[in-house]
Amino acid sequence: MFKYNLNLVDGLFFELVHTPKNIEYRIDILEKGKAEPLYSVMMKKGMWAKHPQKYLSNYFIEIWDVSDSDKHFVAERISFIEHMKGKRVFISFESSSLGDSIAWIPYCLEFKNIYQCDVIVSTFKNKLFESVYPELKFVDRGMVVDNIVAMFEIGWFYDSIKEPVHPATIPLQKAASNILNLKHREIKPRIAFTPKERPAVNEYVCISTRSTAQCKHWYYWSELIEALKSKGYRVFEMSQEADDLGAEKLDDTSLDNVMNYLHHADHYIGLSSGISWLNWAIGKETVMISNFTEEDHEFSCIRITNKNVCNGCWNNPLFKFNKGDWNWCPENENSPRQFECHKAISMNDVLEKLFV
Numbered sequence: 001m002f003k004y005n006l007n008l009v010d011g012l013f014f015e016l017v018h019t020p021k022n023i024e025y026r027i028d029i030l031e032k033g034k035a036e037p038l039y040s041v042m043m044k045k046g047m048w049a050k051h052p053q054k055y056l057s058n059y060f061i062e063i064w065d066v067s068d069s070d071k072h073f074v075a076e077r078i079s080f081i082e083h084m085k086g087k088r089v090f091i092s093f094e095s096s097s098l099g100d101s102i103a104w105i106p107y108c109l110e111f112k113n114i115y116q117c118d119v120i121v122s123t124f125k126n127k128l129f130e131s132v133y134p135e136l137k138f139v140d141r142g143m144v145v146d147n148i149v150a151m152f153e154i155g156w157f158y159d160s161i162k163e164p165v166h167p168a169t170i171p172l173q174k175a176a177s178n179i180l181n182l183k184h185r186e187i188k189p190r191i192a193f194t195p196k197e198r199p200a201v202n203e204y205v206c207i208s209t210r211s212t213a214q215c216k217h218w219y220y221w222s223e224l225i226e227a228l229k230s231k232g233y234r235v236f237e238m239s240q241e242a243d244d245l246g247a248e249k250l251d252d253t254s255l256d257n258v259m260n261y262l263h264h265a266d267h268y269i270g271l272s273s274g275i276s277w278l279n280w281a282i283g284k285e286t287v288m289i290s291n292f293t294e295e296d297h298e299f300s301c302i303r304i305t306n307k308n309v310c311n312g313c314w315n316n317p318l319f320k321f322n323k324g325d326w327n328w329c330p331e332n333e334n335s336p337r338q339f340e341c342h343k344a345i346s347m348n349d350v351l352e353k354l355f356v
Contacts, residue, residue: 002063016044024042025044028061030059056150057181059079063077086116088149089111091119093121093124095124099278102191102281106188107173122138124141131192154175164179171297172298193263195260200236202233204265205233207235209221210243211271258278262275267354280301287354292312302353
């Protein structure tokens with residue numbers, strides 16, 4: 001009878017604890033769909049092996065009895081997914097971004113349901129999810145989680161050991177479903193939010209004009225705000241550090257208050273940013289200005305694009321976003337065409353979509 005230790009914590013680890021014969025066995029670590037083993041090694045009782053791949057796949061461990069040179073056979077075959085059932089799994093979000101957190105959280109519950117594990121989660125936005133995901137256990141950042149059979153880090157790593165597909169080439173939600181070996185489908189998350197009374201009597205529009213890079217920004221907010229005001233709308237800015245473009249700013253910029261404004265708004269217009277993800281997550285119609293991403297990168301919404309100019313660089317595997325370069329524009333930086341993807345979207349383009 002074989003006894004072994006098997007986990008997927010910082011790589012796929014296998015240890016032979018007890019064997020029926022005091023001989024060397026050949027250990028093959030395999031991944032379904034690949035003709036050759038990921039790793040193959042000769043081992044005796046008390047020895048261990050580890051493969052560095054950190055995302056979940058259909059892994060199998062085959063223990064080959066090779067003691068008879070003419071009759072090699074598989075003495076035991078272990079499915080890691082079957083081994084994982086009923087055990088504790090830790091999922092850690094490695095991005096503090098609001099949008100990333102909202103995008104990825106529903107796949108933690110999907111993972112629990114598909115693989116029948118006890119799932120512990122750590123995000124930078126636990127308060128948004130804890131009370132509405134009772135099926136999951138949440139822990140703070142930096143907490144040590146013991147007695148786990150697997151740990152998965154969710155993020156964009158540009159590292160084939162941590163993710164099976166180049167992250168820029170797939171929808172944002174698929175970054176999580178790929179690492180967790182789940183079939184991808186758009187899933188709207190649960191959000192801990194209880195609406196309060198409407199914060200403004202008149203009709204109003206919420207906007208979010210700021211994001212984490214210049215390539216995400218749009219250039220005609222002031223004109224749009226004035227046009228909306230001329231139609232009788234008040235306009236409220238949801239971004240915390242927005243420029244003074246003529247919109248009213250919130251005194252209370254807590255997520256609870258932002259969500260209440262979004263919930264009661266007559267319209268919302270934003271960028272590819274966390275506030276847009278939040279608006280979508282609480283079930284509100286989202287008008288999104290985003291020409292630097294492909295149309296399936298975010299979520300189902302009213303997208304405003306212009307395919308007649310340079311677009312979609314964010315999802316081009318030839319380019320890697322440089323966080324340290326605010327003016328990152330991989331195709332046209334330092335040229336008259338810099339950021340033309342969003343400069344080519346006019347105020348009227350937005351109004352036409354908003355009031356279609």
